[in-house]
């Protein structure tokens with residue numbers, strides 16, 4: 102079978118690039134496992150936070166958010182995000198608060214939200230409501246459907 106593009110790997114990187122390439126030519130995507138998303142993409146904590154990552158990644162996160170909110174009905178659901186730290190990790194905690202635009206809350210407020218947190222080690226907590234759950238399975242399947250709809254193929 103003739104193909105214009107070969108994509109190796111059926112995680113989110115492979116299926117998303119495969120979906121985009123399928124509009125430019127015939128794609129054949131090879132996945133070593135029996136199903137897509139068996140490795141990192143199937144184990145993700147499924148958090149989308151625009152501010153997480155190196156500056157280049159933050160730029161990509163921001164550029165991609167509208168797509169993830171709207172395409173195929175959207176895959177993002179709003180959620181809170183809380184970061185906790187021990188006393189000795191104060192510098193890293195303050196850096197995260199600045200970087201991720203977290204509002205500092207008291208350890209008692211943190212425990213009220215997540216009662217299983219042990220009071221002893223918990224010295225700092227920060228919170229934002231600007232985070233989202235990603236429906237990672239739906240995102241993966243949307244891209245896979247796009248590949249097949251263009252007449253391209255996925256070989257597991």
Ligand SMILES: Cc1cc2nc3c(=O)[nH]c(=O)nc-3n(C[C@H](O)[C@H](O)[C@H](O)COP(=O)(O)OP(=O)(O)OC[C@H]3O[C@@H](n4cnc5c(N)ncnc54)[C@H](O)[C@@H]3O)c2cc1C
Pocket residue numbers: 109110111112113114115131132133134137138139140141142143144145146147148149
């Ligand atoms: C525990 C955990 C939690 C995470 N939480 C988050 C989170 O909350 N938010 C977030 O944004 N990111 C999170 N991530 C990161 C995110 O999941 C990964 O960055 C992303 O899934 C990587 O996708 P990938 O396609 O590059 O890799 P993978 O999903 O690992 O896909 C690679 C695929 O290539 C296949 N493959 C490899 N070699 C071959 C070959 N020679 N031939 C055919 N197939 C091959 C593998 O079988 C695999 O399916 C998390 C990751 C982990 C592990």
